[in-house]
Amino acid sequence: MAGRDRFESLRTFVEVARAGSLAGAARVLRRAPSAVSRELGALEARLGAELVQRTTRRLQLTAAGERYLTHARGILEALDEAERDLTEQGVPRGVLRVSAPIVFGQWVLVPWVEAFLRAHPEVSVELILEDELVDLVQGGVDVALRIVTRLEPSALVVRRVAVQPYVLCASPGYLREHGTPRRVRELAEHQVLVPLRGPAARPLELLHAGRTQEVRLTKSRFRSNNLPALHGAALRGLGIASLPEYVAAPELASGALVRVLAPWRPTPRYISALYLRRAAMPAHVRAFLDFVTERAAKHFPPDLD
Missing domain, CATH: 3.40.190.10 (Periplasmic binding protein-like II)
Structure with missing residues (x-):
């Protein structure tokens, strides 16, 4: 099989795997489904392995097909990149x-x-x-x-x-009502707003001057997987939030939020x-x-x- 034909067979197989059907691959390749089927069959015959299991609804890759797909994609990507490198001549495009x-x-x-x-x-x-x-x-x-x-x-x-x-910060209203922590261990007595990741008892790690200190947050009543929700909760006085500095910066500048326990910071x-x-x-x-x-x-x- 000539080199160009082998690359075309690779492209056909990759497109069949992506589309999940001969008809879908044929539409993308602008070829007849029968031609795509013949080329896929010829490729399997040359390799001596079944790459695709044909069912009435959808094609399913065999274990050999999954392995061959990884190699085929890598070869085609390398070829495409080599051609782009020559045609682009270093110009981003x-x-x-x-x-x-x-x-x-x-x-x-x-x-x-x-x-x-x-x-x-x-x-x-x-x-x-x-x-x-x-x-x-x-x-x-x-x-x-x-x-x-x-x-x-x-x-x-x-x-x-x-x-x-990251910074620890809270609204002035929250600090007036609940007090301002002066030591890291005092955070355990506060409502601390942290992202919803892992177990609720996961400790908060704070850093300063090469030192690390952990606090277990056993009293936090509000957690969220959404950063804007934590930001909004801090502004509404629900607790002390651990926020990316760029998120809290406008409110820290305006006074709507106040930094807590500086110069300690949550783990970056x-x-x-x-x-x-x-x-x-x-x-x-x-x-x-x-x-x-x-x-x-x-x-x-x-x-x-």
Whole structure:
């Protein structure tokens, strides 16, 4: 089988796997379903393995098909990147798909994307905002930005972009009614508003000058998985909130919120960019990673002490 035909067979198989049917793949490839079926059959005959189980409703990949799909995608991506590298000649161009957490995306990333688009007129950005990490391959995502205390090892490349500091703050009304804590251990007697992650008894970790201190929050009556809800609850006097500094900054400046226990801070989170390991990174992806890293260095403090 000639080299070009082998690449066409790979593309056909990948599209069949994505569409889940011969008809769906045929529509995308602009070919007759019978031609797609013949090419898939020829590929299986050459490999000596069944890649797809054919049912009346949908095609299902076999175990061999799942393994071959991973290799096929990698080969086609490397080929596409090599062609883009030659045609782009280093000029960022094309559609960039970026995934980011909802609040960070709305409050911080959108202004950065605006500046990035102005600097790179031949790039378009598709921004997907969701708090769960997406499958970069299935979602066609080029770069995923995530804000975590740590990342588990994975096949993805991780570039640490910046450190995002957090602050403890409360409304003046809450502090008048319940008092202002002067020591870290006093937080255990207060309503502390923290994200809804893990068990309720999970301790709050505070840092200062290289020292760490933990407090178990046994009396907190309000928790939420939504950052704006925690922000709003703090403004309404429901408790002391642990918030990203960029979220609380306007109210700290106006006096609507007051920082508590300074200079102690909740454990910071790391802003990291995740992307697939590639033989040749497309120019528009490289440009975005460099741009975001530069912007983050200006937006976030270099250290927390």
